Amino acid sequence: MEKKGTSVFSNSLIWFGAGVSIAEILTGTYFAPLGFGKAMAAILLGHLIGGLMMFAAGMIGGREKKSAMETVKMSFGSKGSLLFAALNVLQLVGWTAIMIYDGALAANGILKTGAWVWAVVIGVLIIAWILIGLTNLGKVNTVAMLALFVLTLVLFKVIFFGANGAEALVSGDLSFGAAVELAVAMPLSWLPLISDYTREAEKPFAATLSSVIVYSIVSVFMYMIGMGAAIYTGETDIAQIMVKAGFGIVGLLIIVFSTVTTTFLDAYSAGVSAVSISKKIPEKWAAVVVTIIGTIAAIVYPMDNITDFLYLIGSVFAPMIAVQIADYFILKKADAAKISFQVRNLIVWLIGFILYRALMHVDTPVGNTLPDMVITIIICLIVEKAAQAMEENNSKVNIRKLTVAALFAAVAVVGSLFSFPVFGAKCTPVQHLVNILCAVLVGPWWGLAAAFIASLIRNLLGIGTLLAFPGSMCGALLSGLLYRYLKKLPFAYVGEVFGTGIIGGMLSYPIAALLMNSDTAALFTYVVPFLISTCGGTIIAIIVTLPLKKSGLLDKMKQQLNA
Incomplete structure (x- = not known):
């Protein structure tokens, strides 16, 4: 017997539950410094941007009848998608913990039995929701959602019509652009989840559209409650507003059930994503385990400010869905599921x-x-068109070397955060280790490109200066050229030390004087600190490369990259 798909109404109800959330109300309080007019404009614009992305993600899953992480395989490969599946499971564990923490804290503000008690109660109810199942929620979910809707309307009335109407002076510094991003953040956090539900829809387009519209409306409403509470009552603790309004048990129900119905989606989707990592993992029980871990985390760790967490989610999943949109809707390819990467x-x-x-x-x-x-x-479009043109011209780029160079650039960026003192100067050896490894494995030009990209990224992220360019690129190029033509490891080491320490150090002088307005820079100012860093990296490179050379592994790696 064929399994019956979920209806448009059922999908809408699920996403109504996702929108009714204490976390969204609390996020809304951050908008108060803008005032009501600007805050509402930012909330609406942010939800429009986020809603369009949700719709695109949901449509891919609905059309293909695949979960969110299964659709990621179509653009990133069967193994490439595991990165996003693992990150998605981690963010869902984080969300589960945050939602339980917020719900327990607010519930304890009304009925003081201990926040940990409420965390356990909410965790147990979420597990019950999971075991009931998505298609079997039926009347239970309907009744819960209708009750929550009525109760949030009452809360809205208390905030907007029970106050004196005057805006309270709310301290804080929030730009309009930052407020828009906070409004985008919540729908963006649902991006890796929506296909887990639209994949089972009888009518994918209608179910996706209604899900996004319902969620957006309810989420805007929740943001508005939080923002209004902060502006018109001067209170950002929703539990205290409920206490002052005399809600008592009614307020408690709002908190507990809104937390359960929303966090259920996080835990359920964590189970779905876990299956995409390994088919041996049972979906439902994985969700139960995630709920248990989230409950324990909510009891043990404080989670009062989640803005950094939201931005981290955005930085991972916004470019992910951008690639999927280009790949599926514009290029109409999305055919990578059968390859590894x-x-x-x-x-x-x-x-x-x-x-x-x-x-x-x-x-x-x-x-x-x-x-x-x-x-x-x-x-994405430019890269794909360039790749097609190269294939038509029978041109080849060594993809393996490109990939290794890109990975080395990433290692150099992360490694730039690691340093230790040497004779009063700071030694940052990882970039110089990377330079020598690139020289030996991928050659001077890929090494130069990796050094440039690493320096550019460090400057964009604010963890490096313009001196990163001469401090990395000179050594990478000279090390690679000497190794290419002289074929001996010691020449790669010498090229790195001389290129970075002497040439790079001296070239840093005009950059510091002309572009960085340094009054203290001189021709040899940067030579000593650069030499200390490059010598540290070169010593590590010697320790790494000489054993590889003696064992023959280094030559095998080079052969693989040149194959």
């Missing part, structure tokens, strides 16, 4: 991730997500 799309995603983190330092009227997605889509 779609390297081009993974590199484009990495660029989009870095761009998002860089845009966090730039205030735009539309936030970070929209410009990041537009640029990522354009890059």
Whole structure:
């Protein structure tokens, strides 16, 4: 007997439950410094941007009858998608813990029995929701949603019509662009989940559209309650507003059931994503385990400010869906599910991730997500068209070397955060280790490209200066050239030390004086600190490469990359 799909109404009801959330109300309180008019404009614009992305993600899953993480395989490959599946499980565990924490804290504000008690109660109810099952919720979910809707209307009346109507002075510094991004953040956090529900819909288009519209309306309403509470009552603790309004048990029901119906979606989708990592993992029981872990985390760890968590989600999943949109709707390809890695799309995603983190330092009227997605889509289209042109011209780029160079650039960026003192100077050896590894494995030009990309990313992220360019690129190029033509490891080491320490150190002087307005810079100012860092990295490289050379592994790795 064929399994019956979920109805448009059932999908709408699920996403109504997703929108009724304490976390969304609390996020709404952050908008108060803008005042009611600007805050509402930011909330509406953010939900429009986020809603369009949700619709695109939901339609891919609905059309293909695949879960969110299964659709990711279509653009990133069967193994490439595991990165996003693992990150999605982690963010869902995080969300589960955050939602239980917020719900328990608010419930305890009304009926003081201990926040940990309420965390356990909410966790047990979520597990019950999971065991009932998505298609069997039926009347239970309907009754819960109708009750929550009525109770949130009462809360709305208390906030907007029970106050004196005057705006309270709310301290804080929030730009309009940052507010838009906070409004985008919630629908964006649902991106990796919506296909888990639209895949089972009888009418994918109608179910996706209604899900997004219902969620957006309810989410805007929740944001407005939080924002209104902060502006008109001066109170950001929703539980205290309920106590003052005399809600008592009614307020408690709002908190507990809104937390359960929303967090159920997080835990359920964590189970679905876990299955995409391994078919041996039982979906429902994985969701139960996630709920138990989230409950324990909610009891043990404080989770009062989630803005950094929201931005991290955005930086991972905004470029991911941008690549999927370009791949599925524009290029009409999305045919990578049968290969292990779609390297081009993974590199484009990495660029989009870095761009998002860089845009966090730039205030735009539309936030970070929209410009990041537009640029990522354009890059994806350009890369694909360039790849097609190269194939038509029978040209070949060594994809393996490209991938290794990109990975080394990422290692250099992360490694730039690691340093230790040497003779009063700071030694940051990882970039110089990477330079030598690139020289030996991929050659001077790929090494130069990796050093440039790493320096650019560090500057965009605010963890490096313009001196990163001469401090990495000179050593990478000279090390690679000497190794290419002289074929001996010691020449790679010498090239790195001389290129970075002497040439790079001296070239840093005009950059510091002319572009960084340094009054203290001189020709040899940077030579000593650069030499200390490059010597540290070269010593590590010697320790790594000499055993590989003696064992023959180094030559085998080079053969594989050149194959």
